[in-house]
Amino acid sequence: MVLNNEKKSGPTPKSTGVEQEFQQIAKTEESNLLQELACTRNGISDEEREERLEKYGYNDLSAMQKHSWAYFLVHSFADAFIIVLLVLAIVTFVVESDILSGTIILALACMSAVIRFFQDYGSYRDMQKLKEMEHDTVRIQVPTEDGTEVREVPVEEVVPGDIQLIGSGDIVSGDLYLLESKDLFVSVSAFTGESIPVEKYKGVDDRIVNAAELNNICLGGSTVNSGTGVGVVVRTGKSSYLGKISSTIHTKKKETDFDKSLAKITRILITYMVVVVIFVLLINGLVKKNWLEAFLFSISVAVGITPGMLPMIVNGTLAKGAKFLAKKKTIVKNMSAIQNLGAIDVLCTDKTGTLTMDHVVLQKYLDVNGEDSHLVLNYAWMNAYYSTGVKNLIDRAILAYGDENDAHKYAGGYVKSDEIPYDFERRRMSVLISNPGGEHMGGNVEEILPMPQDEVLITKGALESVLECCSRIRVKKEYMDIHEKDLAKINALAEELNKEGMHVIGVAAKKKNVGDTTVFHAEDETNMTFLGIIAFLDPPKPDAKEAIRGLYDAGVHVKVISGDAPVVVEHVCKLVGMKVGNQSAVTGSDLENMSDAELSSVVEKNDIFARLSPMQKKRVVDALRNNGHVVGYMGDGVNDAPSLHDADVGISVDNGTDVAKASADIILLEKSLTVILNGIYEGRRIYGNILKYMKMALSSNFGNVFSVLIAS
DSSP states (O other), X not given: OOSSOOOOSOSOTTSOHHHHHHHHHHTSOHHHHHHXXXXXXXXXXXXXXXXXXXXXXXXXXXXXXXXXXXXXXXXXXXXHHHHHHHHHHHHIIXXXXXXXXXXXXXXXXXXXXXXXXXXXXXXXXXXXXXXXXSOOEEEEEXXXXXXXXXXXXXXXXXXXXXXXXXXXXXXXXXXXXXXEXXXXXXXXXXXXXXXXXXXXXXXXXXXXXXXXXXXXXXXXXXXXXXXXXXXXXXXXXXXXXXXXXXXXXXXXXXXXXXXHHHHHHHHHHHHHHHHHHHHHHHHHHHHHOOHHHHHHHHHHHHHHHSOTTHHHHHHHHHHHHHHHHHHTTEEESSTHHHHHHHHOSEEEEOSTTTTBOSSOEEEEEEOTTSOBOHHHHHHHHHHXXXXXSSOOHHHHHHHHHHHHTTGGXXXXXXXXXEEEOOOTTTOEEEEEEEOTTSOXXXXXXXXXXXXXXXXXXXXXXXXXXXXXXXEEEEETTEEEEOOHHHHHHHHHHHHHHHHTTOEEEEEEEEEEETTSOSSOOGGGOOSEEEEEEEEEEOOBOTTHHHHHHXXXXXXXXXXXXXXXXXXXXXXXXXXXXXXXXXXXXXXXXXXXTOOHHHHHXXXXXXXXXXXXXXXXXXXXXXXXXXXXXXXXXXXXSGGGHHHHHHSSEEEEETTSOHHHHHHOSEXXXXXXXXXXXXXXHHHHHHHHHHHHHHHHHHHHHHHHHHHHHHHO
């Protein structure tokens, strides 16, 4: 049954249990799936929805657990050194009957805890406010007496068997098996790290790939970039793909470097205090023969050597640092993360949106010889300009670049006669334009653009799909039949661009007499002339190179861990100035066959990791920490949550996924390495101040106690 969470057989051992589960769903026939879900294409009734809500629970991951102010208050006192101060205060009250000293010690402990409480609870409230701003309804189809109707329901009330309607800008709620789609492109960057949306369409998919890459599956949390779709909900809440990943963050967070350091300091101070107390007790008792007086004196010594201001200094300094970082567009969820940030010597980061802009930009427009061609740009621009519907990322990139380079002037005088929409089988789209006025704006487009008696069909799409419908190519204004050597040359050019991290599509065109046909179909995309290639890139951020240099100067080694293609990640790393030399990316397939010992060596030698699954990213972080590194991890996707949870300091962004923000210790209001660099320096400054106080307090306290001991 598809409804249960049993591990499915069939996929190769390289697929995890959750991936196998979705692979099984994807290869199930629609009729069988609807039968197993006990629903129809019309949806389920209100009564059935209520029963399923009771059975499956709310579609709420509770990634960000809700806590009352009392939880944070109790947590603020759960510090080893504060507990020591509270014990000393009680002893001072009871044994020595010293009300003033006991009150001072108690006040120091309480002030320290209160400072921590206000900072932690304030950060929690800030996160709650961010969460309240998020999308909270979804469109579903429900059966009625007259057929069906579309209704909006809260996201948390979506259940398996609901028929969900999705369109441009929607966030998918629950995992969907597609029943219908039209030009549907979905952003899965939260799961894979790839910035370019992927096409989704109905039909059985029996491939052994990650769940996010399955053609007929839209995972909950992904965003619809363009097009429309209808799907049946197969998983919700904690049974969804997102829920399975988020379950890894509800385990207890591993002890961080700051926790270890603070625990070590506390142990040293307590040991030091116990040894001195015993020594003083024995010396005074043996010399004066009054053991009660010796005991009371040793307690006084214990109070004297304890740096009572330490918790307040630590928490006060961290709180001040948190407020400083807040002005730098940073929310600190966990105060100890500030010191951890200052201590990191390895920063693991994703590529998309951190090193790059997280949107595609048209980079090149080339003819078959690899030379710049404005004709290719102009034709691609007109294809994008005249296509109907919501423009996808590729079209928007073409139009933006064309507008900046005057391609729009060639649209004057032309009108669209017809259009052949994009579909997943053809993987291309065409527009038919005519020139009824007999005039155009000139330039070098007269070669193919129509005269009054002509129309022209302009096609763009996946390179291999465009080449399929071409019988001729344009080479230096000459038109000739296409041969195998030409195809090899074009494919080699595309491969070179791919190695530079670019996404490539082809452009073709042909003239058509107005009287030849009245309606155009996909079958008319034949005997076309291949014009050239346009290439797109998610470009590096302007400040990325400088930030990388700053991190290196600060002694922080940068490692990029991405779900994107290896060639893309390698190229971007070189563009931003990372010291990677001729390194090749370590892929998920490579990691799959490595033992922990082998991985321990690999993470020291390699800085680029690509096509990694969420748990493989986590393995890399764990390996670095086991090697003694203090690790920071920056990510905002579902696939980053386990790594954010395990790192010494997890860093996410305000527009990241809920599960990523819940796993992180620090939330950035601006996704930038420069902000992290500021945080590192602030963390180091805070650590230095704490260290100065400890040296001063311990030396002066010991001197005072030693003097009193000699005098006694």
